Amino acid sequence: xxxxxxxxxxxxxxxxxxxxxxxxxxxxxxxxxxxxxxxxxxxxxxxxxxxxxxxxxxxxxxxxxxxxxxxxxxxxxxxxxxxxxxxxxxxxxxxxxxxxxxxxxxx
Numbered sequence: 001x002x003x004x005x006x007x008x009x010x011x012x013x014x015x016x017x018x019x020x021x022x023x024x025x026x027x028x029x030x031x032x033x034x035x036x037x038x039x040x041x042x043x044x045x046x047x048x049x050x051x052x053x054x055x056x057x058x059x060x061x062x063x064x065x066x067x068x069x070x071x072x073x074x075x076x077x078x079x080x081x082x083x084x085x086x087x088x089x090x091x092x093x094x095x096x097x098x099x100x101x102x103x104x105x106x107x
Contacts, residue, residue, distance in 0.1 A: 014045040021046060 032039040084092040
C-alpha cells in the first residue's frame with residue numbers, strides 16, 4: 001500500500017505525463033513505451049484528469065437536462081416538431097408530436 005505522500009507525488013508525476021502526452025499528439029500506447037507505467041494507467045489518468053477539468057453538467061433532477069420544444073403542434077409531417085441540441089453540438093430533429101409516451105420510447 002502506498003503512503004499518502006507518495007500518492008501526491010504519483011498524482012503530480014502523472015499530471016506531468018498526461019500534459020506531455022497531450023502535447024506530443026501520440027497515442028497513449030506509443031507514448032508509454034519505455035515508461036515505468038502501462039498505457040492503460042496513462043489512459044486512466046488522462047480520463048481522470050479530463051473529468052476533473054470538465055465535469056459533466058447535470059441538473060438536480062437525476063442528471064437530466066432541460067430540452068426546448070419549438071412548434072410542438074403542426075399538421076405537416078415534414079416540419080420539425082422539436083429539436084434536441086446536445087452539449088457536444090449534435091442535433092436531433094423530431095418530426096412527430098411530442099407526447100409522454102413518445103419521449104419515453106426515446107429513452
